[in-house]
Amino acid sequence: MEILIYGTINSVALALYALGFALVYGISRLPNFAHGALYVLSGFIAWSALNTLKLNYLLSVVIAMAVTALIGAVIYRVFLIRVRGMEISEIIASYAIGLAILEGLRWGGFKGMTYTLPPFIEGSTAIAGISVDYQRLVVIVIGAALVAILWLFTHYTRIGLALRGMAQDERAALMLGIDSDIMAVVAMGIGSMLAAFAAILLLPLGNIVVESGYNVLILAIAVCIVGGLGSWIGAVLAAFLIGFAQILTVVYVGAHFQMVVALLAIILTLILKPSGLFGQQKELEERV
Amino acid sequence: MKTRRFFLAASLFLAVAALIAVAPARAAQPITLGCPLSTAFLYGWAAERGFKLAVEEINAAGGVAVGGEKRPFKVEVIDTRDLEPGVPVSEALLAVEKLILDKKADFILGGPVRSEAALAAMPLLSKHKKVSILTTGVLTPKYHAMVAEQYDKFKYCFRIHGEAKNLVGEIMANFAQLKEKHGFNNLFIMAQDVSHARGAADTIKTVAADKGWNITGLEIYPTGATDFSMGLLKAKNAKTDIINIWMDMPESAILLKQWFDMKVPALPFGSTLAAAEQPGFWKATDGKGEFTLCNVVNAGNAPSNATAWTMKFYDAYAKRWGVEPEGLGSSSSYMAVYTLKEAIERAGSLDSDKVVAALEATDIMGVYGRLRFDPKSHQVIPANEAKEGAVGSILQWQAGKRVVVYPKSIAMGEIQLPPWMRK
Numbered sequence: 001m002e003i004l005i006y007g008t009i010n011s012v013a014l015a016l017y018a019l020g021f022a023l024v025y026g027i028s029r030l031p032n033f034a035h036g037a038l039y040v041l042s043g044f045i046a047w048s049a050l051n052t053l054k055l056n057y058l059l060s061v062v063i064a065m066a067v068t069a070l071i072g073a074v075i076y077r078v079f080l081i082r083v084r085g086m087e088i089s090e091i092i093a094s095y096a097i098g099l100a101i102l103e104g105l106r107w108g109g110f111k112g113m114t115y116t117l118p119p120f121i122e123g124s125t126a127i128a129g130i131s132v133d134y135q136r137l138v139v140i141v142i143g144a145a146l147v148a149i150l151w152l153f154t155h156y157t158r159i160g161l162a163l164r165g166m167a168q169d170e171r172a173a174l175m176l177g178i179d180s181d182i183m184a185v186v187a188m189g190i191g192s193m194l195a196a197f198a199a200i201l202l203l204p205l206g207n208i209v210v211e212s213g214y215n216v217l218i219l220a221i222a223v224c225i226v227g228g229l230g231s232w233i234g235a236v237l238a239a240f241l242i243g244f245a246q247i248l249t250v251v252y253v254g255a256h257f258q259m260v261v262a263l264l265a266i267i268l269t270l271i272l273k274p275s276g277l278f279g280q281q282k283e284l285e286e287r288v
Numbered sequence: 289m290k291t292r293r294f295f296l297a298a299s300l301f302l303a304v305a306a307l308i309a310v311a312p313a314r315a316a317q318p319i320t321l322g323c324p325l326s327t328a329f330l331y332g333w334a335a336e337r338g339f340k341l342a343v344e345e346i347n348a349a350g351g352v353a354v355g356g357e358k359r360p361f362k363v364e365v366i367d368t369r370d371l372e373p374g375v376p377v378s379e380a381l382l383a384v385e386k387l388i389l390d391k392k393a394d395f396i397l398g399g400p401v402r403s404e405a406a407l408a409a410m411p412l413l414s415k416h417k418k419v420s421i422l423t424t425g426v427l428t429p430k431y432h433a434m435v436a437e438q439y440d441k442f443k444y445c446f447r448i449h450g451e452a453k454n455l456v457g458e459i460m461a462n463f464a465q466l467k468e469k470h471g472f473n474n475l476f477i478m479a480q481d482v483s484h485a486r487g488a489a490d491t492i493k494t495v496a497a498d499k500g501w502n503i504t505g506l507e508i509y510p511t512g513a514t515d516f517s518m519g520l521l522k523a524k525n526a527k528t529d530i531i532n533i534w535m536d537m538p539e540s541a542i543l544l545k546q547w548f549d550m551k552v553p554a555l556p557f558g559s560t561l562a563a564a565e566q567p568g569f570w571k572a573t574d575g576k577g578e579f580t581l582c583n584v585v586n587a588g589n590a591p592s593n594a595t596a597w598t599m600k601f602y603d604a605y606a607k608r609w610g611v612e613p614e615g616l617g618s619s620s621s622y623m624a625v626y627t628l629k630e631a632i633e634r635a636g637s638l639d640s641d642k643v644v645a646a647l648e649a650t651d652i653m654g655v656y657g658r659l660r661f662d663p664k665s666h667q668v669i670p671a672n673e674a675k676e677g678a679v680g681s682i683l684q685w686q687a688g689k690r691v692v693v694y695p696k697s698i699a700m701g702e703i704q705l706p707p708w709m710r711k
Contacts, residue, residue, distance in 0.1 A: 002521050011513065054691035078518035111328040113538030124549045130521070172411055204602035206514045207572055210328070211373055215512050251517040251546040 001128045003247055009136045011243025015204055017216050018223035018235045019150070020194030027167045028184035030080060031057040031091050032072075034098035035195055036217030041101050042068040042196030044206040047115050057118065067198040073185045073190025081181065082189070096129045115208040117200070139201050145227035146197065147236055163187055167230065222262035226269045227277050234278030241265070241277075289678045292599055292660035298401045301515065304521075319352060319638065321625070322393025324383045324419075330562045331425040331536065331617045332590075335398045337609050338423070338576060339363050339501040344586040345604075352629050354638065363557045364391040367432025370402040370535065372424070373511040380405035381412060388416045394638050397624050398617075401425030401498045403484040410434060416439050417640045419647070422447040423624045424617030425536070427484040427560060427585075432667035439664065443644055446666040448627060448659070449620035450585045454670045455559050458583060458680050459608065460495055462557070462694055463530065466500075468702065473531035477506045478519055478543070478553065485534035492559070492675060509535070516543040524552045533558040533582075540564070541572050548576035551708045552576035558582035565589065570688050579686045579706040581693070586672070587656035588619025588625030590683045590690045594656055601655045623654040656681075673697050 021035045042064045049060035073212075075097055083089035119135035126132070154160040165173040166183045174180055199208075206212075223242060227234030246261045269276055314383050323339055325332040330567045334574045343361040351358040363567035364389055368380040371691035380400035387393040396418050399618045406426040422431065422445070475496050480491035486508060493503055507519040516658045520543075523531055531547070531554045533540065541563035547556055558564050561582035563578055569577050587600055592614070601622060605613045613619060631646035632638065648663045657674035661667065671677025672695040682694035691701040 002518070006517050006521075007413075009517075013515075095468065097335060106328055112330065112566070112568065113541045113563045114566070114572045116541075116572050118574065124551065131550045133546075135549075184603070206545070209538050211512055212514065212539075215514070216372065221486075247518060252521075254508060255513065255516075255519055256510060259510045 002130045002166070003129060003244070003251060005130050005132055007244040007247040008140060009132075010247055011240040012140050013156065013198075014219055014223050014238050014243045015147070015239035016139070016143055016194075016198035016201060017241060018227070019146070020191040020222040022224050022227065022230070022235040023150075023194060024101045024191035024230040026188035026232060027163045028076075028084075028180075028187070030084070030184065031087070031094065031229075032188065032191060033091055033217060034075060034101065035191070035220055036213035036215070037098035037101035038068055038072060038192045038195040039199045039207065039209055039216045040105065040213040041071070042192075043117065043199040043203045044105060044110055045118055045196075046200060046203075047208060050117070061200050065193050065198060068196035069193035070187040072195075073189035075192075076185050076188035080274065081184070086185070090110070098217070104211050106210050110208075110210060113207045113209065113236055116206075117208070117251055119204040125152035129173040135204050139205075142201055145196075150232065159186060169213050208262075219262055220252065222266050224274055225263045231276070231278035236274055237277060238265075260271070289409050296599065310555060316351065316357050316359040317624065318360045319354070319395070319632070320362050320391060320393045321382075321628075322365055322387030322391055323365045323398040324368045324380060324387060324396065324400050325365055325398045325424070326369055327365065327367045327373040327540070328369070329401070329647075330566055330615050331371065331401050332399070334614050335401075335424040335617035335621040336363075337605065338395060338613075338618045339365075339625055341626035342622045344608075345677065346625065346629055346653050352634065353633050354566070355442065361629070361641045364393060366391075368400050370405040373537075376407045377405045381409055384409050388412075388418055393418070395628060395643075396420040397628070398423050398621060399425060402482065403428035404482070405429070407434070407483075410442050410445055413444050415597055417444060419444045419628075419640050419643050421624045421628065421647075423449060423621040426457065427452040428487060430487075432495045432662070432665035435667075436665040437608050438505060443666070444640060446647055446661055446668075448599065448624045448668045448678075449490050449616065450670055451667060452484055452491065452559075454680070455583055456488060456492050456495060457683060458694060459492065459532065460499065461556065461557050462581075462682060462703070463496065463501065464499070467557070468654075470529070472555075473500070473502055473528045474478050474504045474527055474554075475501045475532060476504045476523040476526065476528040476530070476666070476696060477532045477534070478516070478523075479506070479508050479534040479539075480513075481508050481538055482517070485536070487520070487557060489532075489534050511537050512539060513537075514539050514542055517548050520546055520550055520552050523554055523690065524550065528552075528554040530555050533561050536560050536562040538563055540569065541569065541577070544577040544580050545573050545580055548573070548578075553709050554707065555703075556580045556707060560616075562615060564685065565683075567612050567614060567690065575688065577683050578687070579704060579705065581682060584681045584683060585616045586619050587679045587681045587692075587698055588622075588680050589613050589615050589617075590692050592700055594679050594681075594698045595653055597653070597655045619655045623659060624655070627652065627659055654678075 024032045042148045046060045048063035049055045049063045083093050120138050121134035124133040223238045227238030246258050249257050347360040351360040366383040368377045368383040370380040403426045418690040477489045479485040564580045564583050584590050588598050635642040635646040651660050657679040662668045669677040683690045684693050695704050
């Protein structure tokens with residue numbers, strides 16, 4: 001039972017890490033290596049709004065998400081648009097921006113373990129004799145709701161349909177009057193907001209440390225590669241695959257190997273099925 | 289002609305007088321203390337603050353008497369980043385080399401902070417014959433063992449704070465008390481995947497088993513781990529009484545929050561537990577870290593009256609930095625500067641071999657007791673009484689305060705159990 005409960009929590013956390021990365025790549029084919037940095041940055045924005053500006057929690061959360069979305073959009077409009085289509089340059093540029101953000105935070109004095117966000121609901125309960133705190137249950141519920149909202153957004157709203165159109169065939173979308181640059185900015189904004197959303201949900205479980213930006217990036221990449229780059233449904237499934245594999249590893253092998261699972265998943269996927277579970281990018285090449 | 293000579297002489301006189309007037313008084317050349325520290329982490333910044341406080345006090349009092357003149361200390365800090373996950377040891381070595389070659393450090397104080405990096409830096413220090421005093425982070429017993437094994441090569445290396453074997457002894461003494469008082473017998477160990485923590489966890493596992501403890505598990509976590517729930521559940525299911533923790537990563541605060549949320553009926557007893565050492569721990573865990581114990585390695589890193597100097601240092605540090613001494617590295621770094629000053633003055637020189645000999649003869653009463661180095665291993669000599677040697681400090685978080693509970697000679701309170709463990 002404990003494997004089921006904590007496996008689900010871990011999987012939802014991984015899915016939250018990866019959704020923003022998957023969405024941006026799926027729509028604009030941009031591997032946003034600043035994703036982990038935006039996750040950490042949004043945590044510090046929320047913390048500053050809450051503790052320095054003394055705003056209420058809800059407002060701090062909204063500000064953190066809005067500001068992070070704006071920063072993501074600006075990063076694309078100012079920097080990444082210039083290297084669009086050049087994959088290596090996109091990776092280098094976005095990683096450099098991520099590094100600048102994380103090192104900037106460290107330089108600005110955001111170090112140590114004293115930066116925390118309060119949980120939405122204090123306390124814990126027992127499910128089948130296994131004690132779980134309410135914040136983890138909140139993560140599961142809101143995480144599931146987020147996936148549903150994303151599906152509805154991309155299937156039933158004009159912007160969502162435009163984003164899907166661009167993801168399917170950018171040239172055809174252009175012919176239909178969809179501005180690909182604007183859509184890429186929107187995608188980057190939404191992807192960054194999803195990173196912030198993940199941070200707001202998950203950071204109350206721990207503390208906000210600059211170093212976690214690198215971990216989040218690695219886990220997001222692992223989930224997206226296994227799920228298939230560009231497929232956010234694949235990312236959700238891969239999150240469950242890796243999430244449960246990690247928990248089983250902790251229980252039967254040792255916590256020491258927990259991080260190895262994600263890295264091993266990347267290697268195995270690249271060897272056995274480079275396009276991942278639901279990826280389409282290299283499917284034709286694989287068949288050939 | 290006479291007028292011309294007069295003007296020439298007068299001009300020369302005025303020029304010389306002007307030169308003398310504008311030239312700065314020849315300041316004594318500072319003694320440079322090179323400090324390789326992982327400054328983004330507690331053990332780094334606490335050490336930096338300890339050094340700077342001591343240097344400011346010493347310089348304000350005139351400096352160091354060496355070779356017939358008073359010379360000030362100067363601190364040069366380089367961030368080694370060696371406590372960060374994924375940063376290779378070579379980065380720390382480059383930092384040490386830069387301090388020696390570029391910053392012309394006369395002595396190396398502080399780190400590298402990670403045990404692996406400090407061990408790797410030993411040959412470098414020998415090559416440049418630089419006297420080094422470790423003051424923070426490095427707990428591996430291998431460090432002073434290497435000095436003892438290859439004295440001629442590594443004689444320049446000293447350590448002025450406690451090490452893992454000593455910490456294990458202190459922890460076991462507390463476990464024995466808890467066993468006697470509460471009947472505890474089941475021990476679960478959680479350690480970070482770094483040299484000193486792995487080594488210490490293995491040691492405590494062996495020692496505790498030899499002393500009749502039932503070891504219910506040993507979990508090693510990668511640096512940067514953020515979820516400890518499965519390990520805590522394992523501990524809970526195995527009816528663990530004490531969870532012994534060896535972690536210096538800031539994420540260890542998460543472990544204590546999870547422990548509280550899951551109401552695990554086992555006392556969290558950190559040996560190295562950087563998060564719980566700091567005064568900010570209470571706020572960081574919203575008070576969930578209450579009853580957590582941790583070893584701050586030396587007295588002075590938490591409030592106590594170990595010596596007459598302890599609270600004097602404590603208050604001066606708090607006044608200078610606006611925060612109390614936060615943990616390992618604070619009092620030891622402060623004392624390293626005073627110890628070095630005293631050794632240099634006795635040696636009458638900055639010559640490395642003379643300073644090594646003087647340091648070996650050190651015998652002063654400091655912030656955390658009598659400071660002497662073992663002449664063979666260059667490890668500071670530990671004790672449970674301040675008049676005999678360097679005393680440690682184990683504290684427990686009680687009602688928002690860090691209360692020293694061990695050793696008895698300096699204890700300010702007794703170990704308490706969380707409500708869900710009280711029978």
